[in-house]
Amino acid sequence: MGITASINESLDNSAVGELAKLTNGKPQNSGDIKDGFLNILVAQLKNQDPTNPMQNSELTSQIAQISTVEGIEKLNKTLGSIVGQMDNNHTMQKVALIGRGIMVSGNVYGNEILVSSNEKGDINTTAFGYELDRPADIIKVTIKNKSGAVVREMEFNKSDPNSSAYCGAGVHVLNSSIWDGKDADGNAVGDGAYNFTISASQQDQMLMIHPLRYAQVNGVVRQENSTKLDLGLVGTANMDEVRQFL
Structure with missing residues (x-):
């Protein structure tokens, strides 16, 4: 396949595009296209009509075309490098979380509380x-408990100074100071997994919780x-699923 350019005929975008299809259809980088472009440009300058030489604007336009192709390739390589560095940084941030506790959606991973006791009770x-x-x-x-029997009920009221903080918008974490693993009579519940449900209301209207x-x-x-957090038996989670770090 050949590309011809008549005397004083400017190389347009179609000619530049044809250059990319040379060398038996093999992919070419901007350097290959640039070399082919310059060869044609030199031949064009050698064979131009002395009485009607190529205008500076034509030459500038043709050089700008090949420079654009080369610039796009360099930009793509730079962006690829930046994305790779960002992925590595995100992975390192996740590795730093190993051993940390997090709060994730109960609707997705199960509304469970795990209770365990040691030899000291x-x-x-x-x-x-x-x-x-x-x-x-x-x-x-x-x-x-697993049988569905209620072992403990708790209520937080906005009008109660001791629990009003738990009624505000945002994330609220309830630890062992809120539920100590005992039933309403103060007896310790057995070791295992317990399910919990939570409801919220405002002026007798149910709220999303x-x-x-x-x-x-x-x-x-x-x-x-993608890189995910391994939560053991709970499963795996993306960073955007983490609601709070503990």
């Missing part, structure tokens, strides 16, 4: 909580071209 409960889009008057929490559960970051895994 000390009871440990994992954190749980909720996220409110706007302030509420009353928050009600119900904790049930998002339950949150505790999970620990065990590692970082690559899945479906």
Whole structure:
């Protein structure tokens, strides 16, 4: 395949495009296209009509065309390098979270609280909580065992100075100081997983509330071209699913 340019005929965009199809259809970089462009340009200058030489504007236009192709290739390489560096930085940030506790959606990962006790009788409960889009008057929490029996109920009221802080908009984490792993009679519940439900109301109207559960970051895994947090038996989570770090 050849490209011809008549005397004093400017190389337009179609000619530059044809240059990219040379060398048996193999992909060419901007350097290959530039070399071919310059060869044609030199031949064009050598064979121009002395009585009608190429105008400076024509020459400048042709050089600008090939410079644009070269500039786009360099820009793509630079952007690719920047994206790669950002991905590496994000991965390192996630690795730094290994061993940390986080709060994730209970609707997605299950509304569970884990209870365990040691030989001394000390009871440990994992954190749980909720996220409110706007302030509420009353928050009600119900904790049930695996059989569905209620073991504890709690209420936070905006008019109560001791619990009003839990009624504001935003993320609220309830730790062992809120539920100590005991039932309403003060008896310790058995070790295991307990389910919880949360409701919110304002002036007798139910509000949207998002339950949150505790999970620990065990590692970082690559899945479906993205890096996710490994939460063990809970599953995996993206960074945008984390509602709070503990």
